Amino acid sequence: MKTIHTPASRFQSILRNAEVAGRTTWRLAKAGARYLTRMPWPVLLVLAIALAALVTIVPIVLALFVGLLVLKFVAVAVFGRPQRRLRHTSGE
Incomplete structure (x- = not known):
């Protein structure tokens, strides 16, 4: 069965992807800061x-x-x- 994507569901998908990207970026920044403090x-x-x-x-x-x-x-x-x-x- 075909899934119909409404504009609202597409927007929610974009928001979820942006949230994941933001969390990943934040984790990388924290790891980099920890690495710099130990260097x-x-x-x-x-x-x-x-x-x-x-x-x-x-x-x-x-x-x-x-x-x-x-x-x-x-x-x-x-x-x-x-x-x-x-x-x-x-x-x-």
Whole structure:
């Protein structure tokens, strides 16, 4: 038998999913806070340095990649692609 979903039941389903997601996020936050309180300060320092490096290097790499890709497209649009000569090789 087919179940008919009314807008109210869909909304209740969305609310239940949001509640589960909220509880899971809260549990993760509490576990992370407990983990941070048990972590010694030298490890925290290394973690902070690693996160700072990731936060600064990843955007630079992505920006350079996009910039070079745009530059390549502009160069192809301006100069065009050179025609490639195909070599015919015998199968022997």
